[in-house]
Amino acid sequence: MYVGTQLQAREDDDYRVWSQLGIKHICQDPYTRLGTWTLDDLKALRDKVESFGLVLDMIQLPLPSSPIETATYPDILLAGPDRDRQIDAICTLIENCAAAGIPAAKYNLNLIGIPRTPDERGRGGSLNASFRWDQTDQNAAPGLAGVLSEDENWERIDYFLERVIPVAESNKVRLACHPHDPYTPPGYKGVTRVLGTVEGLKKFVQMRENPYHGLNFCQGTVGEMLDNPRAEIEDVIRWFGSRDKIFNLHFRNIRGGKLSFTETFPDEGDMDMAASLKVYKEVGYKYMIMPDHVPTISGRDPQGVAFAFCYGYTAALLQALNTY
Incomplete structure (x- = not known):
């Protein structure tokens, strides 16, 4: 296990800062021709990252967490007429990852994005992302996806997996899917997530079961599925971790639980992150541990400072875990 980051470098100094902070492993994306990245693009990105003494562990496939209305490849989840061509483009990108020496890619299978209600004040007046079901429009109209049943959603996911997982296996590229964030009741915005x-x-993870098919395990998102995250999270980690289905870890905490929570810094939420880390070690997890969402704080570089706090917190937990 080692600390990583998925922040996009705003400038070269960000790469230098990560190296100076001891963050050696990163997830980055090339900013060229989104969705049609060439092998040369990926090689150039890897070379740039390595020039700062860093390791390009992972990229994000052009299957993001944003709503399907803004997706690069919407037909994959909409079962549209261009679905097969768009899946072929993903397969080519996986092949290019392997050729560029990038061992993993994370992705989302998201139709309605990441629903949230207004931010709430947190520690010291920070702004924390929140979700309160009783503050949502529970009868919100369906979007581009229309009304999508659970069975149809699974069929579309399986259609995708059936075609991409063999490509991932033959190229030895781990595919890490992010859970739907947050849990929403069946039929919300027309979709059962x-x-x-x-x-x-x-x-x-048991569909099209394969060593290269697993999760970008977001502990915060999983906590949002639970009635009592502090009491329940360790068993969930053990189930997926003992089956080697965790390929990347979003080390994020919340206060609250299913249908009512606020995101927090890792040290102040309801889940015991030190205890969780012991479980990840127990099950043999061996990849990146990275911050995901962070509260919005004051200052000249709110994002950089907030993420730096999370890197340091995680690094200290790891050092203590491996020393005592």
């Missing part, structure tokens, strides 16, 4: 429950995630 099947990757928004622990049981759904279990079903997902």
